[in-house]
Amino acid sequence: MASLNRIKLDAGRINEGKWITVESDGEPFDIRTRGITPRYRDTLQRLRLERVRTINRTRDPGAPMVSVETLPPSLDDLCLGQALAEECFLDVRGLTHDDGGKVVTVDEFKALLCDPETGRIFIALVQAAANEVMADRSGLIETATGNSQPVSAGS
Numbered sequence: 001m002a003s004l005n006r007i008k009l010d011a012g013r014i015n016e017g018k019w020i021t022v023e024s025d026g027e028p029f030d031i032r033t034r035g036i037t038p039r040y041r042d043t044l045q046r047l048r049l050e051r052v053r054t055i056n057r058t059r060d061p062g063a064p065m066v067s068v069e070t071l072p073p074s075l076d077d078l079c080l081g082q083a084l085a086e087e088c089f090l091d092v093r094g095l096t097h098d099d100g101g102k103v104v105t106v107d108e109f110k111a112l113l114c115d116p117e118t119g120r121i122f123i124a125l126v127q128a129a130a131n132e133v134m135a136d137r138s139g140l141i142e143t144a145t146g147n148s149q150p151v152s153a154g155s
């Protein structure tokens with residue numbers, strides 16, 4: 001049977017964050033991130049709405065209105081990166097700059113997440129890590145499913 005306390009502990013780990021090893025071009029490094037929390041989703045929605053309002057306020061007369069659903073992907077990426085930087089990403093280790101091996105700081109990594117030119121790869125890495133944090137919790141679902149009684153062929 002599933003344990004209520006274990007589920008609560010796993011939810012706590014999702015909020016506290018976990019170190020996840022990610023890889024880019026065969027070179028691994030670690031990201032400490034929370035899972036995809038309601039706070040992240042709320043922040044993402046707020047950022048998208050702010051971006052839509054800004055676009056609509058500054059659009060040319062007669063230009064179509066923009067909505068969250070029609071937000072250009074490049075602008076949506078900026079919202080994703082900022083929401084991940086604010087709510088999910090916590091730390092990085094094992095990642096250095098190309099010029100002399102200086103270690104990438106937390107603030108530098110957050111800036112990379114929000115960079116319109118290079119942010120997409122960093123967004124993908126943090127999203128993958130955050131999803132992996134969430135997958136640890138889904139293991140509870142698999143365990144609970146394995147404990148359930150199979151349905152008989154006659155039912």
